[in-house]
């Protein structure tokens with residue numbers, strides 16, 4: 001009986017995303033032949049997400065390791081700070097980025113500005129992901145390594161990182177998926193509507209899937225534009241889904 | 257010259273103790289875990305550390321090698337205080353081999369595990385003879401000689417425990433701290449570990465935590481009994497089991513014997 005109720009209650013929660021994903025995919029594929037090309041947007045999205053994660057990864061990893069080492073004493077207050085940061089709407093970061101990087105530093109709307117803003121946006125979540133991976137290392141391993149005379153750096157390099165690498169890659173992929181989905185921070189900092197393929201330098205603007213959908217849906221002049229928006233959405237969904245699935249798979253393996 | 261009663265009781269010929277602990281107090285989360293512990297370890301032989309569960313035996317070992325370092329008091333090895341050990345806490349831990357209750361093997365091969373405590377350059381050039389010597393002294397060489405590069409996780413629990421002993425021995429420790437090394441083993445595995453450690457104890461002092469009074473009787477030259485964080489009695493094994501001085505010890509011995517019978 002209880003099971004039945006739970007299933008009934010959970011059904012919408014499961015069905016809704018599945019239905020949405022399904023609809024986006026079907027609609028997107030149907031329009032794909034009619035749509036304008038999307039290669040530039042895919043390139044732009046992946047470049048931005050990749051660069052952002054590359055920028056924030058070392059910082060996040062450092063913070064996660066630090067939190068793990070000083071876990072007991074300083075850990076909890078820092079964790080709270082991270083969760084607070086995580087709660088700030090990404091648009092706010094986008095605005096700050098626009099004022100600071102685009103205008104004040106005269107970088108213009110550019111790949112670099114967008115990547116930095118995205119890196120800041122994803123930093124808290126990425127740190128929490130990495131921290132979770134590191135905390136799954138058994139405490140006995142650390143103690144055994146310490147009692148063999150390994151210093152802190154040695155413990156991190158020879159026990160923690162090799163022991164947690166699957167979890168760390170999982171965290172990275174989840175963060176990558178998150179940056180791929182993020183629109184607001186790059187709207188004013190990195191993306192233009194069209195007209196750029198491979199960005200010539202870090203200071204050139206890019207076009208991305210996320211912003212493309214936004215522009216097309218907003219100003220959809222003809223059916224073809226709308227079709228293109230749907231196609232862009234389906235490609236984006238596939239990318240995010242792919243990243244998440246690989247991450248889930250790795251996580252399942254790392255838990256074993 | 258004034259001599260404290262405990263010192264006057266010792267025979268004149270006994271050599272100076274290698275490890276001296278004086279007034280060791282440890283408090284964790286507001287609770288007193290160890291209280292004014294005083295003990296001596298001779299230069300070789302097995303000293304069994306017994307006491308009921310939660311008495312603070314593991315905590316004492318962790319204090320000795322500074323895994324837990326907010327204690328008060330004095331711990332001296334040789335002539336040096338552990339706090340002022342040359343090379344710091346890491347060097348101290350290399351000098352004190354700690355063998356835990358459950359074997360901890362790291363992912364990777366037997367060879368990797370054995371050499372885990374060595375420095376990077378040393379690891380690269382370790383000759384096979386040294387590996388053989390290390391594994392033999394833990395009684396493991398014959399069993400693993402043809403599979404040094406296979407996963408250490410594939411060894412049996414007893415073999416893993418001996419691998420941990422060998423791993424600690426690779427660092428040429430001056431003292432072994434063993435924390436209930438046989439608690440997760442069957443009698444056979446238990447016997448092998450006992451033999452291994454007894455052989456080592458001919459040259460090294462071994463501080464051996466155990467629950468098992470029968471085991472303490474088998475292996476110990478000297479017994480230390482602690483209860484609720486304070487040291488109750490330290491005596492040579494014969495004396496301890498036949499003529500315990502303190503009431504608490506007699507209670508503990510009787511209670512445990514009863515438990516074995518029932």
Ligand SMILES: Nc1ncnc2c1ncn2[C@@H]1O[C@H](COP(=O)(O)OP(=O)(O)OP(=O)(O)O)[C@@H](O)[C@H]1O
Nearest residue numbers: 284285289307308309310311312313314315316467
């Ligand atoms: N990190 C810690 N924080 C707080 N209390 C602790 C900590 N570690 C141990 N204790 C407490 O210290 C006391 C002694 O623990 P310890 O592990 O040294 O006992 P033990 O004699 O080794 O017991 P056992 O024979 O069961 O292994 C216990 O009451 C335990 O709850």
Ligand SMILES: [Mg+2]
Nearest residue numbers: 313314315435
């Ligand atoms: Mg214990």
